[in-house]
């Protein structure tokens with residue numbers, strides 16, 4: 001009976017206007033914009049879709065979604081359960097509120113070990129907030145299993161998966177033995193949208209609330225040193241070069257560029 005584990009995190013709605021995005025440069029933290037909705041990271045719902053497609057072909061599969069984050073992350077787990085995932089694990093522990101990608105991967109890998117046997121771990125190719133694109137590969141490294149990144153199609157056949165990967169200039173097909181990690185890209189297609197009946201059914205599905213103590217680990221050390229966090233200055237100053245003739249304007253422009261040491 002195949003066991004597929006999906007990782008899913010919650011992110012600020014990526015449709016939020018850039019003007020509302022603010023950071024506290026001193027604290028090196030993102031300031032949550034008031035009224036901005038928190039949503040499941042899009043690539044993660046696509047990874048769940050990939051798991052559900054495998055389950056469509058292997059109905060005896062069990063899919064578990066694991067999410068590491070504070071209380072609101074439960075909504076993302078509920079969304080995945082409503083899509084058709086069987087059970088959820090919510091790791092919620094203030095000791096890892098500021099986790100970097102390594103600490104995140106250590107905690108997720110510990111959760112996988114606690115869950116026991118598994119065939120496949122599916123993650124998004126990258127989260128849509130911090131965009132590091134490394135957690136899936138790091139978990140594979142910690143667990144000592146193969147990883148295939150940026151998948152557009154996954155064919156599961158018990159002891160192996162055949163994965164079509166997205167390259168810069170085309171696609172390639174690779175095989176990996178199970179258990180393994182596959183990170184999933186948007187080329188896989190649209191994630192299914194939960195219907196009302198499924199949302200109601202999801203309310204009855206189990207979400208295990210785990211802390212680091214339940215995993216038998218203490219807070220892993222961050223390995224990334226965040227030097228600075230800031231919103232890049234994209235403001236543009238415009239100067240209209242005045243002059244009676246095109247030659248005069250060109251001469252003035254050339255002088256301006258020369259003074260600015262651009263030519």
Ligand SMILES: Cc1cc2nc3c(=O)[nH]c(=O)nc-3n(C[C@H](O)[C@H](O)[C@H](O)COP(=O)(O)OP(=O)(O)OC[C@H]3O[C@@H](n4cnc5c(N)ncnc54)[C@H](O)[C@@H]3O)c2cc1C
Pocket residue numbers: 007008009029041043044047066067068069097098099100101102104108122123124125126127128129130131132133134135136222224225226
């Ligand atoms: C020093 C430091 C402090 C930070 N502090 C904060 C902070 O206070 N608050 C904050 O929100 N972020 C913080 N971050 C960002 C946080 O570390 C990143 O979310 C983390 O590094 C993972 O990177 P990513 O989200 O880009 O994941 P990626 O590697 O892009 O994610 C790939 C996939 O891994 C899975 N995944 C990633 N994270 C999770 C998760 N938490 N649960 C389940 N699945 C997951 C998903 O399937 C995702 O699609 C901090 C980063 C650093 C370096």
